[in-house]
Amino acid sequence: MGSRASTLLRDEEIEEIKKETGFSHSQITRLYSRFTSLDKGENGTLSREDFQRIPELAINPLGDRIINAFFPEGEDQVNFRGFMRTLAHFRPIEDNEKSKDQNGPEPLNSRSNKLHFAFRLYDLDKDDKISRDELLQVLRMMVGVNISDEQLGSIADRTIQEADQDGDSAISFAEFVKQVLEKVDVEQKMSIRFLH
């Protein structure tokens, strides 16, 4: 039923999550209700199957990689804190936050962290570089099976050529950022606004 959300999540926990992620009290309660409705086993954690049960996620080409982003290295279960930490990347950047003190830790929804999230969807082996193979894999997932390997290869080459600046035939995080920022407004594309 997804019921009793506000009584199962203690106030101290809500405060901690608020501090860490920046979500408001009501947003955290709502997302907790969502978390419990996804948690079919009712053991307080989500597994990969719980995510895969969402039909629209199953048809998303990047579905598996997005699901992986929730799970810390080598683990199969994610608890509510981890769930919120990942979702926090998509919180819109508020104006009053932009000029916060530079001494504190960077908020999870900063532009740099949003870009890191997207970069990690490409960079499977986590070597901080998008190699030609990794790019090919993502291309194949997004563009489907109707296009030949040579065409795909030429698209990948063209993309790397455009972005690569230090000549190592791979795209580093800095090159990725530069390439992407020219074309899109990252804050807008990687932010999800709450209705209430």
Place this chain on the structure above:
Amino acid sequence: MFLLLPFDSLVVNLLGISITVLFTLLLVFIIVPAIFGVSFGIRKVYMKTLLKIFQWATLRIERGAKEKNHPLYKPYVNGIIAKDPTSLEEEIKEIRRSGSGKALDAPEFELSDIFYFCRKGIETIMDDEVTKRFSAEELESWNLLSRTNYNFQYISLRLTVLWGLGVLIRYCFLLPLRIALAFTGISLLVTGTTVVGYLPNGRCKDFLSKHVHLMCYRICVRALTAIITYHDRENRPRNGGICVANHTSPIDVIILASDGYYAMVGQIHGGLMGVIQRAMVKACPHVWFERSEVKDRHLVARRLTEHVQDKSKLPILIFPEGTCINNTSVMMFKKGSFEIGATVYPVAIKYDPQFGDAFWNSSKYGMVTYLLRMMTSWAIVCSVWYLPPMTRQPEEDAVQFANRVKSAIARQGGLVDLLW
């Protein structure tokens, strides 16, 4: 010891008298009207009184929350996040279409294309249409059942007393009454149909069997205190047709069958259900399948076709969705029933969750738990719309026909028409 004796017999006497009174009341007010299909209107008055009490209860909670200055958990039916209005399927088609063009038109691809899919994915994780449909619907006002209350800490003393009274009434008065009625209804069904089964085939047998079925379904409807409003009764299914309805709970069958004569389709179960099924089929031809036969689609299709082609047999009742949905939307209809080629009579059933949520989450509750929950709710209120009959057009296939029927049902019942 001697002092106890007269006291003892007094208690026994009182008990005897109260049980007799109870049963007389039961008979007069519930069973006899059920047999003849009339209603005293008691349930409607009951419903109106309950509504007034619920509104009062919700106001008290809101006032309590305001006093303590806390945010109130209010369920939002339109979703919690602002979603990107473009459809994921359309975008995927766009990207892939540009890929299968001529070799010269290389598909456009940017590193930043990934952002769209990433965001859509996270959006569906936060809030998606489909998974929402599988958990019970959330209410805007409290109906004095603890199972639907999300704001426990704002209940005042007066409200708690009222809730306690509600629990007492529901568990100590309504529940035994309902169980007695259900028991009466089921035993009448089993004995009635068995008796009718001994008669020789003919008009007399048909007439009696229809009425025995109807009477027992009506008693069961009263056992659940179901307050049903039927619309457009002139479109009720006729012989040789298939009646198709959206599925929320096992009691959908009772609700429809108490207003018309149907032949049931289903798998033979063991236990009490099996006894009921075997008795029913003695009186009139229902279509029951063995567990092994259910997997054989051709056999199923053949038996159903044979049934609908025989005009003397009653219309079949089928729920094409397969699984129980929480009554806010209509999911994809399985196409099997639409291939048979008979006239389809669509029916939309919509429950009002204010008085008792009829949704059966089969992964959470077993059948017995579910029935107990039903019998300890205030009432089951629902509306049934009979839609005009539809037939498969020559140029559409079974899937398109199924979708057409599904949209008609969704539109009528005010349910969301979902692709999944």
